[in-house]
Amino acid sequence: xxxxxxxxxxIAGFTIGTFASMLGIGGGLLIVPTLTLFLHxxxxxxxxxxxxxxxxxSLMAASNYLKAGLxxxxxxxxxxxxxxxxxxxxxxxxxxxxxxxxxxxxxILVIYTSFVMWRGRRVKEVRNxxxxxxxxxxxxxxxxxxxxxxLGIGGGVLKVPIMNIMMNVPVKIAxxxxxxxxxxxxxxxxxxxxxxxxxxxxxxxxIVVGTLAGAYLGSRLMxxxxxxxxxxxxxxxxxxxGVRMFVKGL
Amino acid sequence: xxxxxxxxxxxxxxxxxVVILSGIVFFSLTHRGRLIFEVGIGLILVAPLAEFAxxxxxxxxxxxxxxxxxxxxxxxxxxxxxxxxx
Numbered sequence: 001x002x003x004x005x006x007x008x009x010x011i012a013g014f015t016i017g018t019f020a021s022m023l024g025i026g027g028g029l030l031i032v033p034t035l036t037l038f039l040h041x042x043x044x045x046x047x048x049x050x051x052x053x054x055x056x057x058s059l060m061a062a063s064n065y066l067k068a069g070l071x072x073x074x075x076x077x078x079x080x081x082x083x084x085x086x087x088x089x090x091x092x093x094x095x096x097x098x099x100x101x102x103x104x105x106x107x108i109l110v111i112y113t114s115f116v117m118w119r120g121r122r123v124k125e126v127r128n129x130x131x132x133x134x135x136x137x138x139x140x141x142x143x144x145x146x147x148x149x150x151l152g153i154g155g156g157v158l159k160v161p162i163m164n165i166m167m168n169v170p171v172k173i174a175x176x177x178x179x180x181x182x183x184x185x186x187x188x189x190x191x192x193x194x195x196x197x198x199x200x201x202x203x204x205x206x207i208v209v210g211t212l213a214g215a216y217l218g219s220r221l222m223x224x225x226x227x228x229x230x231x232x233x234x235x236x237x238x239x240x241x242g243v244r245m246f247v248k249g250l
Numbered sequence: 251x252x253x254x255x256x257x258x259x260x261x262x263x264x265x266x267x268v269v270i271l272s273g274i275v276f277f278s279l280t281h282r283g284r285l286i287f288e289v290g291i292g293l294i295l296v297a298p299l300a301e302f303a304x305x306x307x308x309x310x311x312x313x314x315x316x317x318x319x320x321x322x323x324x325x326x327x328x329x330x331x332x333x334x335x336x
Contacts, residue, residue, distance in 0.1 A: 003278040010274065056263065056294050063259035066252040073251060073305065077320045084327045091331070183259075184298040188328055191335035194295075202277075205270040205287040208294065212267055 006206050012039065013210020017057065020211070021218025022225065023234055026154035026182065027211050028054045029113055032106060033241045037248075041203075043099045043106070047152030048199030049207055051190035054154045056208045057215055058182035065176035075131065075169065076177045079141040079159070080184055086145020087189035094150045095196055103249025106151050110242035113157055118235035126170045137167045149189025154182040251308035258300050266293040298328055 016030040028050045035046035065071050094102075131137075140162050148155035156178045163174035193199040273286030302325045309317035 003281070006274060006277060052291060052294060055297070056266070059259050059294070059297055060263055063256045063263070066256035066259070069252055071252060073255070074314075074317060077305065077317065077324060081320050081323050084324055088327060088331050091335075184301065184324065184328070187295050187298050188331045190295070191331040195335035201287045201291045202284060205273060205290050208291070209267060209270050209274065212263070 006202070008039070009203055009206035010210040013053065013207040014214040014217075015210075016053075016207075017211035017214020017216075018218040018221065019214075019234065020057070021215040022222045023117070023231060025113070025117075026054055026156050027057050028151070028153035029110060029157075029238070031207060031211075032152050033110065033245060035203075036103075037241065037244055042198075043102050044094065044193070044196075044198045045200065045203075047094070047102070047150075048190060048193030048196075049204045050152035051149070051186045051193065052199060052204040053207045053211050054152070055183045055186035055190070057211050058154055058179050058186065060212060060215060062176075062180040062183055065179055068176075070172055070176035071180045072169070072173050072177050073180070075163075075173075076180045078134070079137055079163070079177075080181045082138045082142040083145035083148075083155075083159075083181060083185050084188050086142040086147075087149040087185045088145075088191075090146035090149025091189040091192035093146070095192060097150065100249045102150070103245050107242045107244075107246035107249060109147075109151060109153070109157075110238055110245060114235045114238035114242060116157070117231055117238065120231075126164065126168050131167045131169055133167050137162055140166070145185050145189070148182070148185050149192075154178075154186060156182060251305065254308070255301060255304050258304050259297060262293055262297045262300055266290045269293065295332075299325075302328070 012034050016027050016034060020027045020030055031050040031053050032046045035041040035049060036043050062071065141159065144155040144158040144162065147153065147158060159178040159181065160174045163169040163177065164171045190199055269286060270290035273283050273290055276283040276286055302321050305321045306318060309321055
């Protein structure tokens with residue numbers, strides 16, 4: 001690792017953090033393709049690094065949401081009780097999954113997210129009241145944990161619909177509570193990667209510093225730039241990235 | 251509880267940010283200093299423990315048995331992962 005590659009990684013992290021923050025998505029969807037397609041990292045190493053990057057950005061977001069009083073801590077730790085187990089299982093299982101299959105799974109997720117981003121997130125209007133379907137929410141959260149650890153994502157793309165659509169949680173609370181949970185999930189899921197030597201601390205550190213600084217800039221820029229056009233353009237870019245990852249996995 | 255949790259997370263993240271940033275400067279000058287990066291990343295990896303501790307303290311204070319039991323379960327799984335795969 002040279003000083004120059006450290007610089008490139010920090011710049012990559014900064015760019016990812018800026019766009020992820022402006023688009024309201026987790027960094028994982030961008031970190032893994034950037035590291036694999038542009039910087040030629042093996043996908044398992046990219047996933048390990050991504051999980052550390054995602055945990056840093058989501059912990060930062062969670063601290064802001066907690067301060068604003070948007071996180072339902074009790075709901076968060078209830079769902080996390082199964083998500084954390086899923087993350088542990090996912091982290092272990094990922095060691096046995098071939099890189100080609102990981103490319104294919106990740107590409108499906110990226111293409112799905114690009115469609116969601118193009119169309120706009122479907123939100124169920126919920127008035128504050130009693131949440132429902134706890135058992136289904138806890139059960140599905142397990143799979144969100146597995147997906148998070150296997151693919152190196154935060155899993156907000158799964159957790160928010162589970163809470164909002166299935167459990168009748170208002171979307172603002174769902175987004176904030178999901179951010180609160182992601183830090184715990186990602187850190188638990190990354191441990192098996194650390195043991196297998198697939199989460200290089202130097203690479204992860206450069207990405208973390210970049211994404212944290214970028215997220216700060218992105219949250220400021222968000223108010224000045226029309227996000228709808230940016231969202232559509234980014235959906236197209238994600239679609240192309242998804243197709244490239246799919247081809248790489250074939 | 252939420253405000254304290256927010257403060258705890260901010261302190262940990264800012265410390266990790268400063269440690270990693272100094273690691274980058276040190277590495278650029280000397281091409282050494284992997285340990286500094288490991289300390290920075292280590293801070294992020296143990297952040298959930300600080301969250302659990304804060305939630306546990308408030309769970310006990312509020313006498314909320316559900317929060318206490320769920321948090322203890324999270325601590326158990328997290329520590330298993332941390333100690334088994336470190």
